[in-house]
Amino acid sequence: MNGRVDWTDQLNRPLRDIRISVTDRCNFRCGYCMPAEVFGPDYAFLHNKELLTFTEILRLIRLFTGLGVEKVRLTGGEPLLRADLPDLIRGIREIDSVMDIALTTNASLLQGKAEELKKAGLDRVNVSLDALDEEVFRRMNGDRSDVNRVLTGIEAAAEVGLRVKVNMVVQKGINDHEVLPMAQYFKEKGHTLRFIEYMDVGNSNSWNRSDVVSKNKMVEQIGKEMPLIPMEASYFGEVASRYRYKGTDQEIGFISSVSEPFCGQCTRARLSAEGQLYTCLFASGGVDLRAPLRQGAEDDELLKIIRETWGERKDRYSEERGNHPSSYEKIEMSYIGG
Ligand code: SAM
Numbered sequence: 001m002n003g004r005v006d007w008t009d010q011l012n013r014p015l016r017d018i019r020i021s022v023t024d025r026c027n028f029r030c031g032y033c034m035p036a037e038v039f040g041p042d043y044a045f046l047h048n049k050e051l052l053t054f055t056e057i058l059r060l061i062r063l064f065t066g067l068g069v070e071k072v073r074l075t076g077g078e079p080l081l082r083a084d085l086p087d088l089i090r091g092i093r094e095i096d097s098v099m100d101i102a103l104t105t106n107a108s109l110l111q112g113k114a115e116e117l118k119k120a121g122l123d124r125v126n127v128s129l130d131a132l133d134e135e136v137f138r139r140m141n142g143d144r145s146d147v148n149r150v151l152t153g154i155e156a157a158a159e160v161g162l163r164v165k166v167n168m169v170v171q172k173g174i175n176d177h178e179v180l181p182m183a184q185y186f187k188e189k190g191h192t193l194r195f196i197e198y199m200d201v202g203n204s205n206s207w208n209r210s211d212v213v214s215k216n217k218m219v220e221q222i223g224k225e226m227p228l229i230p231m232e233a234s235y236f237g238e239v240a241s242r243y244r245y246k247g248t249d250q251e252i253g254f255i256s257s258v259s260e261p262f263c264g265q266c267t268r269a270r271l272s273a274e275g276q277l278y279t280c281l282f283a284s285g286g287v288d289l290r291a292p293l294r295q296g297a298e299d300d301e302l303l304k305i306i307r308e309t310w311g312e313r314k315d316r317y318s319e320e321r322g323n324h325p326s327s328y329e330k331i332e333m334s335y336i337g338g
């Protein structure tokens with residue numbers, strides 16, 4: 001008995017993780033997330049005073065842990081653009097029931113910050129990298145960074161003892177020819193690489209199902225060159241199907257939210273940078289926590305809102321994908337946090 005609380009939703013899924021977007025801004029313009037045509041110079045990003053302060057975020061995390069949350073992921077936008085992020089991580093580390101603190105980043109600013117992040121108490125980083133080929137990568141990130149900058153960030157994180165995973169979003173005809181070189185490179189380097197099926201997040205990326213490369217296709221393609229052995233999920237709610245390369249312990253994973261949705265095990269809540277609580281990545285609306293926070297709500301009142309929001313949750317967008325009208329409006333991923 002570990003004294004852990006289970007606060008379950010309508011589909012009996014416990015609340016275990018909170019993903020917090022600390023900024024809606026980003027220095028990249030990945031076409032599948034923040035296409036430059038939409039997120040241009042006139043785009044209305046949140047003002048600083050609209051963002052939750054670290055004190056507000058820490059108070060909310062404490063309340064979430066009272067309902068069973070054990071893992072915290074900081075994301076965005078690009079979380080390393082938020083000033084003084086290590087201060088927030090230090091604060092989270094002081095919360096006893098938080099077992100795991102992770103960061104999702106494009107790694108363009110990671111090299112100079114890895115050591116401070118580790119010292120502050122960060123456990124893990126997930127670095128996004130969509131290609132090793134310079135031209136392909138630049139085309140995908142809106143010409144904002146070279147490959148080497150990201151690779152240097154990855155190695156800096158590993159050197160200071162952060163656990164590193166690399167995530168690659170695969171889009172047919174754009175970077176699917178990079179699947180094998182990426183697998184070979186990161187197998188050699190000893191970092192777990194995870195391939196993410198391109199998803200219909202937000203309304204800006206003109207998603208089309210025919211642009212998705214399925215997990216099975218990628219497993220087949222990689223397996224022909226480097227045989228793969230399936231592994232068991234290591235915990236309830238794990239998003240990636242895990243494999244290892246035959247004859248090694250080196251892992252590789254696939255996040256197949258389109259071809260094999262995993263809503264039945266989704267234990268994640270999301271908090272936007274301005275304090276909206278969302279219960280699904282594909283939500284069209286959230287519940288405002290910032291207003292009650294700033295109007296002086298007691299912990300009990302905030303807890304009631306969070307408990308009721310999760311208790312009423314029925315989301316299973318990926319399992320119902322085909323049933324939604326094309327007019328269905330979703331929150332952008334850079335705002336809600338990946
Ligand atoms: N900027 C950070 C980064 O890129 O790692 C954190 C935020 S980003 C929104 C989080 C993750 O979402 C990244 O791994 C990114 O590749 C992924 N992502 C964004 N748009 C996506 C899409 N349409 N389909 C699948 N994954 C997507």
Ligand code: SF4
Nearest residue numbers: 026028030033077106
């Ligand atoms: Fe920025 Fe990450 Fe979105 Fe790319 S995926 S635009 S790096 S937030």
Ligand code: SF4
Nearest residue numbers: 263266280281317318
């Ligand atoms: Fe969770 Fe929503 Fe994704 Fe399903 S679609 S796994 S409910 S975030």
